[in-house]
Amino acid sequence: MVNPGKRMHVLQALLALRHGPGAAILPPEITRIHMDFALKWNDGHLGPRKFWKTCLPRLKFWNPAIPMLVNRSDQQAGPATMSIYFRQTSLDPTSPSSSSTSSSTSPSSVAAAARNMLPLAQQPKSSTENEHPAPPPEAGERVVTIDMKNVHSDAIFSEFMAKTGATPVHPSPDEEVEMRQVEEREERATVDRAIVKKYIDDKRREERMLALARHEAEAIKLANQ
Amino acid sequence: MASTKQCIASMARMSLTSAARPTTSQIPKFLAPSIIQGQTQTRWKSAGTSAMQSREREKEKLKRKRRQQRFKEYKYATPSKEEQFSLCDAMRYLRAAEVGRPPGSVTYELALKIRTIKNGPVLRDRIRLPYPVKNDTRIAVICKEGSGAMHDARTGGAVAFGEESLFEMIKKNPNKLPFNRLICHVDSEPALKKAALGRILGPKGLMPSLKTNSITKSVKSLMHEMVGAENYREKIGAIRMPIGNIQFSPKMLTENVKAMVGSVKDNIVVMEDRVKKDLIEVVLTSSNGPGFPLSGGFSPTDDKVLPAHLSTAM
Numbered sequence: 457m458v459n460p461g462k463r464m465h466v467l468q469a470l471l472a473l474r475h476g477p478g479a480a481i482l483p484p485e486i487t488r489i490h491m492d493f494a495l496k497w498n499d500g501h502l503g504p505r506k507f508w509k510t511c512l513p514r515l516k517f518w519n520p521a522i523p524m525l526v527n528r529s530d531q532q533a534g535p536a537t538m539s540i541y542f543r544q545t546s547l548d549p550t551s552p553s554s555s556s557t558s559s560s561t562s563p564s565s566v567a568a569a570a571r572n573m574l575p576l577a578q579q580p581k582s583s584t585e586n587e588h589p590a591p592p593p594e595a596g597e598r599v600v601t602i603d604m605k606n607v608h609s610d611a612i613f614s615e616f617m618a619k620t621g622a623t624p625v626h627p628s629p630d631e632e633v634e635m636r637q638v639e640e641r642e643e644r645a646t647v648d649r650a651i652v653k654k655y656i657d658d659k660r661r662e663e664r665m666l667a668l669a670r671h672e673a674e675a676i677k678l679a680n681q
Numbered sequence: 682m683a684s685t686k687q688c689i690a691s692m693a694r695m696s697l698t699s700a701a702r703p704t705t706s707q708i709p710k711f712l713a714p715s716i717i718q719g720q721t722q723t724r725w726k727s728a729g730t731s732a733m734q735s736r737e738r739e740k741e742k743l744k745r746k747r748r749q750q751r752f753k754e755y756k757y758a759t760p761s762k763e764e765q766f767s768l769c770d771a772m773r774y775l776r777a778a779e780v781g782r783p784p785g786s787v788t789y790e791l792a793l794k795i796r797t798i799k800n801g802p803v804l805r806d807r808i809r810l811p812y813p814v815k816n817d818t819r820i821a822v823i824c825k826e827g828s829g830a831m832h833d834a835r836t837g838g839a840v841a842f843g844e845e846s847l848f849e850m851i852k853k854n855p856n857k858l859p860f861n862r863l864i865c866h867v868d869s870e871p872a873l874k875k876a877a878l879g880r881i882l883g884p885k886g887l888m889p890s891l892k893t894n895s896i897t898k899s900v901k902s903l904m905h906e907m908v909g910a911e912n913y914r915e916k917i918g919a920i921r922m923p924i925g926n927i928q929f930s931p932k933m934l935t936e937n938v939k940a941m942v943g944s945v946k947d948n949i950v951v952m953e954d955r956v957k958k959d960l961i962e963v964v965l966t967s968s969n970g971p972g973f974p975l976s977g978g979f980s981p982t983d984d985k986v987l988p989a990h991l992s993t994a995m
Contacts, residue, residue, distance in 0.1 A: 464764065470971065473777055491781070506779050517777035521990035526781030579994045582781050583930075 468638055471631060472522035477613055478511030480622040481518050483532065485543045488523040489515075490590045493536035493604065496526045504536045511616075518625055523579075529586030536604040538612070539590045540620060541597050702780035753798050755918030760962050765976035768932050768938070771965045772830050772991050773981065786994060787968045788814060789939060791924040793945055795915060796959040802952065804915040805893075807907070810945045811936040814923045820907055821860035822900055823847055823869045823889065836929070848876045864903055865889035865896045890968055913945075920945060927967060930992030935979060938963070 491512075508526055516524055516667040580588040595597045600619050604612050617624070627635060729737070755847045766774075772789075779787045795804070822840040824831045831842055841847055841860055863882065865873050873889065882888040889895040893912075897903040913922045924941060942963055949958045966972040981988070 466971070470774060473774060473971075512780050513777045516780040517773060520773050521775060521993050523994040524780055576989055582783050583799060584783055680861070 468634060471638065472637055473513055473517055475627045475631060476514060478514035479518060480515065481625060482522060482620055482622045486522060486620060487541045487543055490539040491526045492590055493528060494532045494534060495530050495584060499532040500551040500606035501536055503607045503609045503612055504604040507612045510609060517540050524590060525580060526582045527586060527588050528584050538602040539605055540600045541593060544596050544598050624650060734914055755797060757794055757796055757961050760974045762835055764974060766973040767978035767980060768935055769929040769979060769981035769988055769991060771973035771975065772931055773986060775967040775970040776991065779927055779967050780995060781886055784926060787927040788923040788964045789925040789934060791922055791941055792964040793920040794961040795918055796961050797918055801956040804945065804950055805950050806944060807910050807912050808941060809910040811940055812933045814925055817981065819860040820862045820864060820904055821847060822864055823873055824900060844872055848878065851878055851881060862907055863887040863889055867896060867898050870896055927995060931988040948991060
């Protein structure tokens with residue numbers, strides 16, 4: 457892809473990664489998020505899957521420090537739950553939202569620091585083979601779970617917002633203008649696509665007719681001989 | 682629709698009477714206009730004076746030359762400043778795009794766009810990244826039995842070494858080789874040529890040759906270079922290579938990117954007398970994410986996000 461105009465348009469689509477459902481800043485008490493559901497979407501696992509695909513990237517973008525793990529298993533009949541881990545003691549107001557840089561001596565932060573000290577290869581990670589199910593809360597942590605089975609992704613998101621108390625992020629006026637432009641371009645693209653499709657269809661039909669005619673002519677020629 | 686109908690009718694008529702007609706007229710005019718045009722043109726050309734003809738020929742030549750020049754290089758676009766990102770910004774987006782995927786299956790990738798001619802020599806080299814992406818190199822060494830090179834191979838951790846015994850093994854089960862890199866000592870090169878293993882090793886890309894830098898005098902240093910080393914090669918004006926695991930911290934990734942870009946730049950300088958190449962842009966992508974042209978900066982633009990935030994578990 458070398459066309460500079462096209463490149464610009466593609467980069468504008470990054471807006472989709474910033475704004476939309478899921479764009480929210482989580483409160484500093486949250487240490488990690490764990491999602492547990494099945495590999496395929498049947499048996500009520502579509503909602504969590506959609507939440508993961510649409511909302512979770514934006515949550516991750518706005519909260520880059522919070523580990524968000526997705527643990528999937530091949531048990532379609534199994535449960536679909538999200539666990540949100542809260543730090544119970546209030547955080548030192550001077551330290552930022554990251555758990556790795558906090559210097560307070562509360563047990564939860566110590567546990568988090570200990571977890572972060574481990575090399576990344578040994579820490580729990582996202583998995584498609586049910587390797588890392590939701591861990592039990594550490595000392596000074598409490599878990600809030602959301603049952604996601606048979607629930608629409610929008611409903612999951614609203615429940616998530618209610619339970620975490622996250623503050624949604626709104627796009628700035630500039631970004632709103634850009635988003636509108638992207639939308640307009642999409643609309644124009646559908647119109648253009650329809651025009652081009654009609655043209656191509658017409659061309660193909662004509663070619664088919666010609667081929668048919670040629671075939672018939674050949675047949676007549678053969679018959680004459 | 683009318684035109685098609687007419688056309689069908691005319692064709693049907695033609696085919697009915699075609700037996701009587703000469704074969705040249707069987708092609709309808711609208712199908713082969715070039716033939717007719719060509720005929721008229723040659724007639725007109727022959728009518729001109731010699732000066733006119735020579736001028737015409739000059740024009741033709743110029744046209745052909747221009748046509749050849751037009752696509753001598755691969756297409757490229759110089760990126761504007763607005764669409765370049767600092768490394769931490771790009772990482773933030775990519776980590777968001779890859780959330781919830783098992784880290785074993787996701788890597789950061791680097792694409793280096795290079796301005797280059799299509800038919801010249803290509804950049805290819807081996808690089809040892811400061812933080813290897815994956816480490817599953819298994820080396821076999823072809824060397825004289827009982828020589829110093831063999832001792833080096835044994836101590837260096839080669840999975841197979843020797844001369845005749847190794848050839849035997851390759852010939853016996855060519856589809857189940859225990860190694861994925863093969864290097865050869867200079868002294869054993871004639872033996873390797875004699876063994877005629879090119880048929881087996883060539884398609885796998887294992888055949889040692891000077892071109893791929895896998896025939897050496899010092900087995901020890903080459904093995905050291907190869908463990909955790911990756912080959913790269915320019916294809917269609919770009920070098921693409923996995924540059925890091927998704928779990929790498931910004932610092933690790935910068936070092937890898939720096940090593941990679943430095944190596945390519947050095948290579949370009951080495952090739953300068955043979956062919957002129959330019960590094961146009963460096964693009965960071967991941968397995969499933971979008972691509973970000975890098976600006977060369979490191980720190981994130983958003984002051985709420987620190988590099989430490991980008992090195993936690995996904």
